[in-house]
Amino acid sequence: MSRSLPLVVVIPGIGGSELADGAGRAVYGSGVRRLVGSALDPGALDIDNELRPVGLIGPCSVLFKQLVTGYDGLLRGLSKRLGLSREQVVTAGRDLVAPDAALVAFPYDFRRSVEQVAHDLDREVRRRAQGRRVVLVAHSMGGLVAAWWWAFLSEGVDVADIITLGTPYRGAAKALDVLVNGVRVGGHELSGLTGVLRTWDSVFDLLPHYQVVEDGGGGPYPYQLPSTVTEAVPDFSARALKAYRANRDLHGALVERAGSGGNPFTSYYSQGHVTLGRAIVDAASGQLEVAKGNPQELPPSWDGGDGTVPVFSTIPDSLEDDVNRRRRLVGKHQDLVEEKPVLEHVSEHARDRLPPAAQGGARDEGGAYVQLDLDDVLPIGESQAIRMRVVDSHDQILEVSGVGGNVGGQRFRAEHCEDGWWSARLPALEEEGVHQLTVMATGVPGADRILFNTRVGAASCVSE
Numbered sequence: 001m002s003r004s005l006p007l008v009v010v011i012p013g014i015g016g017s018e019l020a021d022g023a024g025r026a027v028y029g030s031g032v033r034r035l036v037g038s039a040l041d042p043g044a045l046d047i048d049n050e051l052r053p054v055g056l057i058g059p060c061s062v063l064f065k066q067l068v069t070g071y072d073g074l075l076r077g078l079s080k081r082l083g084l085s086r087e088q089v090v091t092a093g094r095d096l097v098a099p100d101a102a103l104v105a106f107p108y109d110f111r112r113s114v115e116q117v118a119h120d121l122d123r124e125v126r127r128r129a130q131g132r133r134v135v136l137v138a139h140s141m142g143g144l145v146a147a148w149w150w151a152f153l154s155e156g157v158d159v160a161d162i163i164t165l166g167t168p169y170r171g172a173a174k175a176l177d178v179l180v181n182g183v184r185v186g187g188h189e190l191s192g193l194t195g196v197l198r199t200w201d202s203v204f205d206l207l208p209h210y211q212v213v214e215d216g217g218g219g220p221y222p223y224q225l226p227s228t229v230t231e232a233v234p235d236f237s238a239r240a241l242k243a244y245r246a247n248r249d250l251h252g253a254l255v256e257r258a259g260s261g262g263n264p265f266t267s268y269y270s271q272g273h274v275t276l277g278r279a280i281v282d283a284a285s286g287q288l289e290v291a292k293g294n295p296q297e298l299p300p301s302w303d304g305g306d307g308t309v310p311v312f313s314t315i316p317d318s319l320e321d322d323v324n325r326r327r328r329l330v331g332k333h334q335d336l337v338e339e340k341p342v343l344e345h346v347s348e349h350a351r352d353r354l355p356p357a358a359q360g361g362a363r364d365e366g367g368a369y370v371q372l373d374l375d376d377v378l379p380i381g382e383s384q385a386i387r388m389r390v391v392d393s394h395d396q397i398l399e400v401s402g403v404g405g406n407v408g409g410q411r412f413r414a415e416h417c418e419d420g421w422w423s424a425r426l427p428a429l430e431e432e433g434v435h436q437l438t439v440m441a442t443g444v445p446g447a448d449r450i451l452f453n454t455r456v457g458a459a460s461c462v463s464e
Contacts (some may be wrong), residue, residue, distance in 0.1 A: 005082060005102045006133035006349050007126065009092075012056050013140025013166075014202055015068045017107035019051040027051055030061045033337025042192045045088060045111065047199040051265040053107035055091050058176050060334055060434050060455050065185050066458035067334060067434070069139060071105070074337040076260075078137070079360050081347035092124045093250040099128060110141065113201040115246065118148035125149070125157060126277055135349055139337050141206060142307070143167025143267075144250075147316065149262065151253035154311035159340075163265045163345060165336040166306050166402075168206055169267075170350045173246070173276040176222055177290035179233050186379030188461035198233050198300035204243040213279045214290075214296055216310055229288050254318040262463070268327045268342060269314035272391055274373035275305035292373070303395070307376065308333035328393075330369040332454045334376070370439050370452035375420075377457035383428045389420040391448070402459060407456060408435040430459035 018029030018345050027044045041065055045051075055174045057063075059072035060380075078088050082102060090101040106124060108117045125134060134157055138146040140163035143164030150162060168175075197203050223240035230236035258265075272444035279293045281287070294302055294310060302312040319325050329339045336342070390398045396418035404413040410427035429435055439452045 004132070005084075006135045007104065007125070007129050008078060008082070008102060008135045008137065008346060008349075009104045009121075009122065010056070010078070011106050011136060011145055012069060012071055012110075012143030013069055013142050014110045014141070014206065015063065015066065016057050016345070017053045018055040019045070020054045020111065021049075021051060021137070024054075026054075028063065030058045030063070032067075034318045042190075042196045045196050047111050047201070050229065051109060051111075052094075053109055054093070056105045056107050059401055062377065062433055062457040062459055065190055065377060065459035066183070066193075067455070069334040069337060071139075071337060073101065074137070074139075074342075075105060076125075077338070077343045078346055080351050081343050087126050089170055096127055098456055099130070101248075102129070104128060106142075106170075108145070108247060110202055110437060111200040112150050113246075114144045114205045115205075115251075116143070116201075117145045118153060121145055121149045122153040125154075131158070133158045133349070134350050137163045137165070137346060138167065138331045139165045139341070140167060140333065141202065144169070144205065147254060147265070148250055151250055151257055159264045160349060161266065162250065163266050163342065164314075164344065165231055165268045166270065166309050166314060166333050168269065168309045168313045169251070169316040170210050171208040171210050171212075171308075171317060172313060173279060173290050174308055175203050175278060176208055176212060179207070179236070179286045180230055180289065183233075185377050185459050185461050186375075186382055186384070188379065201239075201243075204239045205246070207240055207243055208313075209244050209247040209324040211297075212277075212295065212296070217279070225281070226286075226290065229285050249431060251317040254316055258318040262441060263322065263325065265316070265319060266327060267316070267319055268271060268313050268329055268336060268339070269309075269311050269333055270306035270329045270333070270336060272304045272369075272371035273306055273307040273332055274371070274387070275310050277305070277310040277390070301395075305365065305373065306331070306333040307335065307372065307374075330452075332372065332376075335357075335431060335454055367442075368398055368444050368447055368450055370441060370450065371451075372454070373431050374437075374441070374456065376427075378426070379461045380432060380458050381417065381428050382432060383425045385423065386414075386426050387417075387421045387423050388414060388439055388441075389422060389443060391420075398445055400441045400445075403439065403441045405437065405439040407437045408458075409455040429456075432458055432460060434458075 056071040058072040089103045090098045091105045136146045182189040277288045305311045403422040414422035414424035443450045
């Protein structure tokens, strides 16, 4: 007989919640284009506009020309694994609907700071927990919200597990690139969206909280960048410093709390996909160049990430020495929410007794998989370069006989180049939206062939 179910709360990443205005009209979400046609105005998301969260993004989508993770698969998978009826799965909101529900989707206004959202999470958890064990499943920025809540607000709540998926505990260079250099698709800046994102506190919370800028001597933090580099961003230095200090406070609180009362966190991450991780200030132009790869000080064992978040950022100070609470996946950032090990992990909370795999003991480390070097969103009508290679579970490069695949139903074949990489030109995508990308490697030692599936967005380069 299974024990009583915990309260499971799903917390999405930035951009993962549908937002509506005061009249209930959809402003941002997977159904916005269907509701209001193509008249999408990034200005509607300005921080000064009052909006409220109404649900999670359903399928993976391209919204405002950005690839946004969808959470339908995660919610369906958890519901099935936990054996829940439709009435036991609800969305958090102003009104307390079905207070005994076992699975709660927690949408939030992702423009606001992590700390502000954590207070909203606290209210939702406390009015629903009522003595039940609590399990949080949090993707990307949602993991920072969960961490802040546990570190500063969770006293008195029975927290059984906090599972974070691709969470940038130390920030992500992608956020720095967006703020300073603007949102770009295929080299084309989307000035309207860039201006709006610069108003969000959340993007500052996602800045790299490590010495991301290389200058030959350890490099400065983002808040230490010269004003000539950041002049396009209002109050950049002050806001970046505030976010940095808040992040350090968070890490300190997590370490202190874990040392005194146990540590409920498990960090799932992906590694090896080429990821923005460092920056330089060009001496000639004075411009900031955010580049793929890790800072020079990091050893090769921390190479890459999930395509959005560097792997070293997914490990908070409180888990640095606890390897049993760090779990590796193979997907890209947007795919982590659909990985089977995550569903299996949560489902163990419905069992009488947790097996060794859920306790951090021996587990299947997985076999060979494909690493990618490719942007999340590609410009419509333009062929783009892609690089791929195959590695084993220990990051050893495997020699394979061929690599190819298809995207949007169009085939491509790669050519072998250096360091185990294979390169190809992807066929041009002509339709805006999300496309399936499949890579197949043949002649893989011990496996003959392997498949790797992910998603890629396509968008026009005309600013909305």
